[in-house]
Amino acid sequence: MGKHSCCYKQKLRKGLWSPEEDEKLMNHITKHGHGCWSTVPKLAGLQRCGKSCRLRWINYLRPDLKRGAFSQEEEDLIIELHAVLGNRWSQIATRLPGRTDNEIKNLWNSSIKKKLRQKGIDPNTHKPLAEVDRKIAPTISTERTSESSDIDPSSGGALGNLSHLLSETAQSPELLPVLGKHRKETTSLAHLRVPSKELFLDQLVSGNDNLPSCRSTGPIPNFPFQQLMCYSNEFGGKHGGSTNPLWFNQNESSCSTISTVMPPVSPSTLSTSTGLNRSPDNPHSGGTGIQSNQFYWDTTNPSSSSNKGSSGSNSLGFELQSTSSILENSIFPWTDLSPDKNSHLEEELKWPDLLHGTFTDTPATIQNLSQSLYEDVVKAENQFNMEGLCAAWSQNLQPQQHLQVASDLYDKDLQRMSLSFENI
């Protein structure tokens, strides 16, 4: 669509806002709210387009904006977030209350980039410049250099190819051989498995007879997406697979469980608080070797579990604890359980070390960031539409109709999960 339609209208002012314009806009929104932005300029008596009004409000007039220079903590957090999210300024801004994406973007381009370079850190890759130069050298003739551009916005930073991997997986559902191509970047993700739609439907149908009640607290048998939530036998066994089985793990041949370090948590609880913590000595680590930099479910946190101590499922019978495995092993490489990922962990934490001259073992900001990102993923997963399946069965639909519902849900949820990963 391009330019906003109202921008084509004549007699619209451009450029800096005058105090009078600010006052008009402020008064209008204070009294009436912004409503539809396209109507705001007319109602407020401004010769501006709605888009301009919106921007002025968001970036300057909004009362909850924090004024003044960025603190060192904020800058550090921006750097950390950028390492994870790339140039997704709006997402970075959501984690810095009172700061706008525009403000952060300007700070990054005018100040932080320079500081990082002075410290010998490539602002695009967050790795030492010398290392980046070595890697770029062989392909410098055909690829963009780190100096000439930022991280590809579509990349989403260090984790950027996750969504691409998932979407590719959706198109090549048979246990994602395609991930092998990206193995270096997403080593752990290569163990993720997504069932084909046919397998999904087949398993759903075969388990239908065992489904006593959609609202029961018991497990829902034959939930095919189990395969998405866990890892291959090879991985699970190799990296300290647990003896604690997932309840819907009926397909042992294709998917064994890995360490389940969290007590079950209900989706409603997860959507508001995760109870995710870093363990100093991590008694729940599953015996995987890494003692620090792991996360565990704080069972002392009353909001982290509504039925702690029990094994199994939440009210929907939907096993969520494996989510931590995805995060620990795929989303957050520094929490990877495999011993050989220690080097990766150190690499991810290089920048604060270089920036401050001291190695910060477990920066609180990283913990907060991880928890926050974790919440995003859990929330997204929480939307996984088991209720839709349950509703379909509860409506006494014909098997063919069940299949159609399940087929639709498969498409939608796979897409949603891909998007969810893209949002982190």
Add this chain to the structure above:
DNA sequence: AACAAACACAACCGCCTTACG
């Protein structure tokens, strides 16, 4: 003091996505 360069910040542009008729 005058000028230019560098800097910081505000605003715009163009594209994409979503909602809706």
Add this chain to the structure above:
DNA sequence: TCGTAAGGCGGTTGTGTTTGT
């Protein structure tokens, strides 16, 4: 299903201020 309006986002440009010569 399609077209349009609107919101949102990231990249880029414009403008005012500061700093160095």
